Amino acid sequence: xxxxxxxxxxxxxxxxxxxxxxxxxxxxxxxxMFWYRQFPKQSLMLMATSNEGSKATxxxxxxxxxxxxxxxxxxxxTLTVTSAHPEDSSxxxxxxxxxxxxxxxxxxxxxxxx
Amino acid sequence: QKEVEQDPGPLSVPEGAIVSxxxxxxxxxxxxxxxxxxxxxKGPELLMYTYSSGNKEDGRFTAQVDKSSKYISLFIRDSxxxxxxxxxxxxxxxxxxxxxxxxxxxxxxxxxx
Numbered sequence: 001x002x003x004x005x006x007x008x009x010x011x012x013x014x015x016x017x018x019x020x021x022x023x024x025x026x027x028x029x030x031x032x033m034f035w036y037r038q039f040p041k042q043s044l045m046l047m048a049t050s051n052e053g054s055k056a057t058x059x060x061x062x063x064x065x066x067x068x069x070x071x072x073x074x075x076x077x078t079l080t081v082t083s084a085h086p087e088d089s090s091x092x093x094x095x096x097x098x099x100x101x102x103x104x105x106x107x108x109x110x111x112x113x114x
Numbered sequence: 115q116k117e118v119e120q121d122p123g124p125l126s127v128p129e130g131a132i133v134s135x136x137x138x139x140x141x142x143x144x145x146x147x148x149x150x151x152x153x154x155x156k157g158p159e160l161l162m163y164t165y166s167s168g169n170k171e172d173g174r175f176t177a178q179v180d181k182s183s184k185y186i187s188l189f190i191r192d193s194x195x196x197x198x199x200x201x202x203x204x205x206x207x208x209x210x211x212x213x214x215x216x217x218x219x220x221x222x223x224x225x226x227x
Contacts, residue, residue, distance in 0.1 A: 004157075006157065034214075034215070041122065042219060043120075043202065043217045043218060043219040043220055044158070044202070044217045046214065046215075049214070091155070093157050093158070095157075095215075097213075103148070103160070103204075103215055104160065105150075105157035105158045105159070105160075106157050107156055107157045108155065108156060108157040110155060
C-alpha cells in the first residue's frame with residue numbers, strides 16, 4: 001500500500017528560529033501533496049496544496065512567507081515554518097494520494113515553539 | 115454552516131457493541147467519501163473509501179453513503195478496545211490527486227473493556 005513518511009515526528013524550537021518538516025512518498029509518486037494543521041480536538045485544516053515543480057497553492061488566511069512549501073520532486077515535499085512563534089505550535093500533517101484511492105497521511109509532526 | 119458536520123463525541127460504548135458514526139454534508143458536489151481513524155498524536159489512517167451512494171463492507175467495518183440525504187455512516191461491529199480512537203469522515207468532489215478533501219471534526223470513540 002501507499003506509504004507516506006513524515007519527519008521529524010516531533011520538534012521543539014526556540015521562538016524566532018525556522019523548522020523544516022519533510023514529507024516523502026515512499027512507494028509511489030505524488031504529483032500533489034497536501035499540508036494540514038491540526039489543533040487539539042479540532043479537525044484537519046488544509047494549509048496548502050503542494051504541486052511538484054510549481055508554487056504551492058495556499059488556503060485563505062495562511063501566510064505564504066511564513067509557511068514555505070517546496071515540492072522539488074515527485075516524492076518529496078517540505079514545509080518550513082519560518083521565524084516560528086509559540087502560536088505556531090501545532091500538529092502538522094502531510095498527505096498524498098497514491099494509486100487507486102484515498103489519501104495517505106504522514107504520521108504527523110508535533111511542533112512546539114518555546 | 116460547515117460543509118461537513120460531525121458530532122465530536124466523545125462516544126463511549128462497551129466492548130462488543132455496534133458503533134454508529136455519522137456525518138452530514140451540504141456540498142452536493144461531493145462524490146468520494148472516506149473514513150479515517152486517528153490515534154492520539156498520529157496521522158489519520160484510511161479505513162474506508164466509497165464512491166457515490168451505497169454500502170461497502172470490510173471486515174467489521176461498514177460504510178454507508180446516502181447522497182439524497184447528504185448523510186454518511188460508519189458502522190463498527192463487535193467493537194474492541196483497540197478501536198478507541200478519533201474517527202474522521204472526509205469527502206471530495208473528485209478523485210484526482212489534486213482534489214481538495216474536506217474533513218469533519220472527528221468523533222472520539224472509547225470502547226470500554
